[in-house]
Amino acid sequence: MTATATSSRYRGSLAGRVTLLTTLAVAGSIAMIAIGLYFVVRIQLQANMDESLLKRAHAAASNPQYIHDARDGSYFPVFALNAGDIALMSVGQNGDYWNPQKRADDDFPVPGAAEAYVAQRKEPYAVRTITTDKGEVFRAATVPISGTDEALMLAQSLEPQQAMYKRLGFVVLFFGGAGVVAAAFAGWVVAAGGLRPVRRLTASVDRIATTEDLTPLPVEGDDEIARLATSFNRMLSAVSASRDRQRQLVADASHELRTPLTSLRTNVELLTQADASISGEQRADLLGDIRAQIEELTNLIGDLVELARDEPAEPTLETVDLSDVVDRALSRVRLRAPSVTFSEEMTPWWVMGDASSLERAVTNLLDNAAKWSPASGTVHVSLRNGVLSVDDEGPGIADDDIPYVFDRFYRSTEARSMPGSGLGLAIVRQVAERTGGSVSAARSPYGGARMTLRLPGSASPRPTEPPAAVSKNEGLDH
Template sequence: MTTTATSSRYRGSLAGRVTILTTLAVAGSIALIAMGLYFAVRIQLQANMDESLLKRAHAAASNPQYIRDARDGSYFPVFALNAGDIALMSVNQNGDYWNPQKRADNDFPIPGAPEAFVAQGKEPYAVRTITTDHGEVFRAATVPISGTDEALMLAQALEPQEEMYKRLGLIVLFFGAGGVVAAAFAGWVVAAGGLRPVRRLTASVDRIATTEDLTPLPVEGDDEIARLATSFNRMLSALAGSRDRQRQLVADASHELRTPLTSLRTNVELLTQADSSISGEQRADLLGDIRAQIEELTNLIGDLVELARDAPAEPTLESVDLSEVVERALSRVRLRAPSVDFSETMASWWVLGDSGSLERAVTNLLDNAAKWSPEAGTVHVSLHNGVLNVDDEGPGIADDDLPFVFDRFYRSTEARSMPGSGLGLAIVRQVAERTGGSVSASRSPHGGARMTMLLPGSSSPRPTEPPTEVLER
């Protein structure tokens, strides 16, 4: 119990777990989307920069005219006038370069083999990232200069673009965090609202456990919670029925036990107060009456114990020949009812059940038939294909009583003057149902009542061990 409670506290409430799972799922989705968006924008901006550099390089390389610098007499290409925001350099086939902007080499991306390959005509163009000695990062695009054996390299610093990437990352992170917080709140709201019926159901169950009021719960809607409430109502109905049956059993048992106990107490008091006025024959009659009442009380208590169990206590299921069970029951009943004849026609029928319970059920059927049979009457017993019929030659069962003869403590008007507790046939039905069969009552062709017990089985015994050839394999 301690382990379960600790585990429950550790796991937290269902609403909390739903909120956490929702938040994690949304956070994961937002993270994937944000990463995808960030890299997609980065790649697209990089592609746009490369395309822009290549266009400007092609435009500049197509006009390789030079003008003279009056300050020092040097010449520089016309395209250098439009390159204020970028660094440019011409590269020959040997990889030598000329910087018309007069920038220091450590502040300028130095051309390399890819640019020389463009000047040599081995590559139509080259685009790559170059880092200077001072750690500045440039994106360089190189194209051949029209009408010459040189190539033009244009390089643009990536620092502004990297700053934009950082701002984009911060924006994505900010909105992503906001989305996670909103998802957590939405998950909590959904979990709280969705689990509200569960909390009401829990409160109702706690109320039932406290008050033992088995009134069915109200069911709203047709969702999973409503189906759970419906299933719980079915359980409550079954529990209420079981409790009602227990109460009825206790009430009926107290009523049935009162009569033999009263008679037994009266006879014992008579014996206690007996004097010489009571003859030996009267004393013997009283003792015989007491023994009969004790036997009746013993049988009644045994029947009550059998019926009080909702299920048999550790039954021993085995393959049983029902015809042998009937034979043993007949031997016992013949001793108790010597004035009644028994005729039987039976064929073997093997069932899977508890031999002792089956014998008790069959004995109850035979006892009931013997009790209602007239002097020198005959009880006809037949067993074929799992159908056991027990017919007597008594007055039969009234149509109004047929539906109730297997109910606990039910006794017809005619039976109330005869010995018995009204539990024997109830035990028969209970055993038959536990064995997977059924029992019914009807009119007998011999004029009395017919009790029919139907049990599933087969005409040959079921194997209890695998065949020898299977074991050898």
């Protein structure tokens, strides 16, 4: 359900969504401005009309003089002479009224209680909208007449003003719609232009996925798209480096596997082709060589599998006493190198890591020291405050070889005549980095080589946090 909702929510292109959002935002702004403008203009016009009516009513009511009409003998006020554009009448205190313009009641706004209150002097004036029986709308202003007990009501038709409201609404609607269309077009142009680098980046990614060409992309400018392209180039560099390491591993592995496989095949062919004249001792020697080569091949394959993993398959992180790990490794190496003496000086040091990986790393360090030690030589092992030092009494490491001894398949000129694949120390470095530590090589004061493994931890078995994982690009080879 979540996946369906997400896909429907983000359906459509990014350019279309940008255009739509831009159009909606501009349309909302125009609508608010148009509505505000319409009501402001309407209120202002209404206020101007009310003010004008009140001024004229006050001016007329302040001069209540009458003129005699000789035609019918009636009298009408002087202010009626200037009332061509408005309707007027006088209103009594009881609500009765007199229309000097003699207009029909259904064509004239009839006064009500509000106007009577003004005649009674209960209100200083009254302004309101009145609708006639014919449906015509008037705006009426009523003020008291000076020196009398009557009030004067002036009323002006709102028909011209309402017509103007309609024209204003049409103009606002027309230009508002034109503004929305223009905003939609502008949003489309901006989205199309702004997303052009994204489309180029997408095309480049598709090309890379198709051709597997990891050439970095060109970066233009310093905006968000440029930073995205820069980040993508960093990812391409990491992928390219990983692929190069993978190819180098395959090439080195094939080269290292070729020698034991060739030797093993040769010995097997000798056994197969040998006749009855071969002695039992010769057959035993051949079988011993085959077993040794199979063991070497097995160890090489195991080392390759260990190094090929970017991370341990299922590591078991636990608090481990490194001194116990060194004791177990010493027990194994002593059996394989009975002519070498191992002296040890250790204090407890607790680390958080995988016990089996740590034991393999320590075993590789001890095997390397035993291999280079002379007959009846001594390997000195020291563990203090998380620093494991393994010193041998061999020929040592040349200064030119020290930076490379922990690289995969690296073997110095002196080591090429000795058994081994050049993977043992590479595994030591990988385990050290996964555990949050480091390993280094140097000359030993005992005349040979010194390998130093440093691991974070504590002198007491208190729980510790797992070490920070080393990135995949740094965990194998440099």
